[in-house]
Amino acid sequence: MNLSPNLKSFLNEAGDIARFTGRFFSQTIRPRFEWNEFIRQCFVIGYLSLPLVGLTAFIMGLVLTMQLRPSMVDYGVESQLPAIVGIAIVREIGPVITALIFAGKIGSSIGAELGSMKVTEQIDAMEVSGTNPFKYLVVTRVLAATFMLPVLVLLGDSISLYGSYLGVNVKGSTSFYLFWMQVFDNLSFSDVLPAFVKSFFFGFAVGIVGCYKGYNSMKGTEGVGRSANSAVVLSSILIFIIDLLAVQITDALGIN
Amino acid sequence: MTMKERKAINNVKLGFFVVAGLAFLVLVLYMIGRDQSMFGSNYTLKARFDHVQGLVSGNNVRYAGIEAGTVKKVSILNDTVIEVTMLIEKRMLNIIRKNALVSIGTEGLVGNKVVNITPAHEPADFAVEGDILPTRRSVSTDDMLNTLEETNKDIAFIARELKTTVTRINNSSALWNMLSDSGIPNDIRSSVHQIRQATGKANLMVNDLHELVRDVKEGKGSVGALLTDTAFAYNLNQLMMQYQQVGVQADSLAKEMQAMVSSIRQDVNQGPGPVHSLLKDKSISDKLQQSLDNIQKGTDGFNQNMEALKHNFLFRGYFRKLEKKQRKAAAENAATP
DSSP states (O other): OOOOHHHHHHHHHHHHHHHHHHHHHHHHHSSOOOHHHHHHHHHHHTGGGHHHHHHHHHHHHHHHHHHHHHHHHHTTOGGGHHHHHHHHIIIIIHHHHHHHHHIIIIIHHHHHHHHHHHHTTHHHHHHHTTOOHIIIIIIHHHHHHHHHHHHHHHHHHHHHHHHHHHHHHHHSOOOHHHHHHHHHHTOOHHHHHHHHHHHHHHHHHHHHHHHHHHHTOOSHHHHHHHHHHHHHHHHHHHHHHHHHHHHHHHHHHTOO | OOHHHHHHHHHHHHHHHHHHHHHHHHHHHHHHHHHTTOSSOEEEEEEEESOOTTOOTTOEEEETTEEEEEEEEEEEOSSSOEEEEEEEEGGGTTTOBTTOEEEEEESTTTSOEEEEEEOOSSOOOBOOTTOEEOBOOOOOHHHHHHHHHHHHHHHHHHHHHHHHHHHHHHHOHHHHHHHHOTHHHHHHHHHHHHHHHHHHHHHHHHHHHHHHHHHHHHTOHHHHHHHHOHHHHHHHHHHHHHHHHHHHHHHHHHHHHHHHHHHHHHHHHHSSSHHHHHHHOHHHHHHHHHHHHHHHHHHHHHHHHHHHHHTSHHHHHHHHHHHHHHHHHHHHHHHOO
């Protein structure tokens, strides 16, 4: 096989990740679920990410509204500003921006945490002590990331819409009730549900990539930094690829 | 704080976090669902159109501008009839009547389609579940554009005609010469001035004529007298009648003369008649001589008559004038040697 070394290593890693994902599913459905660790990870991954996600979401909503206003004024549809910002946030900006922030914070922390555990041979010690390290470390984190990101996206959306409401009122005057009504008059289930569903996949991608990079980290402390870094890069790329696939699927199904 | 307590607090925080997120999701879904009338009690009304202009399920239904429900289904009954089924909120049960008019409109100029239910002012029963309401064809953008296209064609035709006319005007050298000739305005000005003067004179003339006619009517002046004097007219009439009689008599005289002449001719030619003997007979010649003398005398009498006529009042003026003229001519002849 005359494959270039880069392509070879890429395919090698892709196969490894696929096998890792398969192992995750097989371990998840086996009994003895680590509930306490799962709840703890949910707290760390979800709740502790809220301030960061909330801040970025708020700024995003405010800035998006203020940036859109001149164009809307040019077209004479300034009154439709809440509607268009609402759709943009709920359909695309909310899930993707939140997932990227989430990848930056959680992907790197999982990669670094598992990587340092790996290089300090804590994982091996766990195995010796009779605890299933994959179940305890990987399954809980991936599931926590998968279920916490949609919640973060929902809360991020609401904070983002509030930021947008303030943005509308920077140069105009709209009551909160009218803003709210205008946003929801123009939203439909096909706007909300696909975005909600794809945020699960975003969370899963961030969790699985972070765990994979950390779990397979090597070469001492240098390897820890590298796994944290590559976890963020790869999960960010995966978020966009999943987004692309999601829009193709919803388009093909006619729910857009 | 023990490890266990902290864990419990963290769990509460996590629970709050998850519940808040899910509550927002539920709220969003509920708001959207309420907009599409998925919750609450509704009843259905139907309307049939020949064209729904892009109406789809989920579009709003408004009664006199107030949200009253949504479009549930748009189905094709046959090639020309499309049935729109509307989900109407129960609170509209005692508001929408059977004769309310349904039409399809647009939110704004380019917004979503919307079904408008407009109340009719005639009394009718309230519409109930499954009723088919009467519809009104609304003016669609297509119709407007069609009308506009007709107008455009007309405008294009007018523009073309106008262009031809303008081209002709531009190409007409006579017109341009006339327009560029600075003398023409002066000519026109003087013409107008003259016309004004002429009109003024004509006006005066008409006034004079009017006055004259009025005077004549009132019998003023010689012509008036002539035209209004009935005695004169009677005399003239009499005279004309007499002339006519004279003519008649002269005619019969001529006939008699003709008869006489023919009989004379006969006599002369055939001998036994009086003329024959007259011409042959010397005594008759003498008698004829005597007769001619008598005629001479008659002529003198006629002259006297004529003289008498001269003194008749009608012809007196004429003869006087004649006399005057002759006298003047004689005087002139005498003055010029």
